[in-house]
């Protein structure tokens with residue numbers, strides 16, 4: 001949830017750390033801080049607010065240092081303020097720490113340490129951890145490394161930490177459990193960060209630090225990797241595929257807009273090497289070893305959160321409709337705490353853009369313990385969820401930086417669509433000719449998405465201007481478009497702070513219809529082939545109560561055109577692929593409303609891109 005970055009080498013640490021924090025700001029942005037090793041002292045600068053506030057705060061202050069670490073925070077323990085911001089010192093200021101995660105047993109440890117005379121300045125669990133390390137070091141008169149290992153064996157919860165010690169300006173320590181940490185290996189310099197984005201412009205060589213592992217980096221002596229039980233490990237050095245331009249706005253005003261526009265490419269990339277429309281075949285290499293499990297599954301359980309959960313709902317329609325496998329879609333957070341019935345013939349699919357969502361991670365750990373086969377659909381290579389799965393497919397959407405997920409959603413849906421078609425075919429639930437027809441149509445989706453972006457952008461902008469001051473929105477959809485209605489509502493809520501509800505269109509008459517009046521914009525996703533007459537009736541029900549209908553329709557739909565106040569036309573496709581198209585105008589609508597209201601589109605209040613706390 002927070003972003004951490006650290007540097008040790010021959011160059012100035014401060015600009016590298018600050019730039020790295022800007023890259024990681026999507027992970028949290030309520031306060032930021034930096035610690036620099038300076039002439040035998042650790043200087044800490046920290047402030048409430050964004051990394052830009054930290055930059056202003058340190059302007060004109062001494063920053064000369066070749067060892068430093070920084071943190072951008074999303075508050076869990078303690079309100080966002082200067083004191084709770086990281087880094088935190090130990091009591092004697094010998095040690096400083098930055099931390100992403102939650103120390104669950106911090107209260108007990110804090111009580112114990114307080115009795116022993118420790119004085120805490122912040123409300124954070126992190127300060128407790130650094131005091132614990134100090135306490136062990138003082139008691140045992142041992143090295144920081146030994147004290148660190150011991151402390152990490154005493155704490156429960158999740159952490160990615162970086163630690164530095166005043167008496168040792170040539171060493172940096174990192175450790176992780178449950179929260180990500182990547183080591184970048186440059187020439188005579190090293191980097192630690194929550195993900196590879198702060199590292200990519202300096203080196204392509206990285207080591208993803210494993211669960212309960214500690215890395216000790218010596219300025220001139222390389223690094224060692226070990227477990228918190230002090231067992232040395234051989235590091236696996238990987239080459240990054242990430243490119244620097246993927247992390248920049250490329251001329252767009254916001255990352256979200258860039259990412260919406262990237263979808264023709266990101267969908268194509270997610271199909272590349274998998275869907276072949278020349279010989280009409282599908283192959284999902286990452287699933288090969290376990291495909292028999294999916295084909296013969298008794299049922300599929302899908303666990304995810306937020307937008308990824310919406311992609312899971314689309315998959316429910318796909319797998320039941322095409323492959324005839326029963327599917328249950330679960331909020332990962334609920335699944336794990338309700339003692340679910342899982343058995344060995346179940347396949348659990350975890351969907352996650354970041355691959356780090358704590359609830360999803362915990363859900364698959366539980367399902368794995370109970371013997372299910374775990375499949376991952378993730379976007380971030382090397383993240384925690386793919387490491388816990390038996391098999392999976394990456395989505396290849398490229399880095400998604402805007403907090404509101406857009407291209408990750410369509411990439412997830414396209415991968416799940418390919419899976420469902422493949423499994424349906426292998427199970428004999430669709431004919432050879434249907435299989436081929438679906439492949440040919442799926443191949444046209446990137447061009448259709450591009451057409452929608454190009455042809456609807458200006459119209460959607462105008463609609464956004466008309467409705468940007470509405471206090472509530474209703475989003476309706478049926479069948480495959482019900483999850484799209486949920487997704488449209490979520491997008492609007494998170495970036496414009498307007499209350500919005502997604503509803504199955506037919507369910508509206510059982511309650512939400514009472515909300516409809518002349519002030520209520522109702523977005524109806526009405527591209528369905530099946531139940532088309534029913535959706536017309538739903539539009540009429542809204543119109544009859546003076547609701548203002550914005551309808552997403554299939555091109556040349558004159559019936560809904562005659563009823564709705566605004567119609568946004570999109571190309572026709574297979575009904576099962578319609579979420580990939582109908583979601584696009586909804587992404588644009590939420591974007592332009594938020595921009596019209598002057599909101600911070602890429603970093604909405606209270607949110608963070610990667611939710612690594614439960």
Ligand code: M6R
Nearest residue numbers: 306307308352353354357404405
């Ligand atoms: O990284 P994940 O896909 O696991 O994240 C799940 C949700 O936190 C995420 O989709 C969230 O709802 C987005 N901000 C939605 O735009």
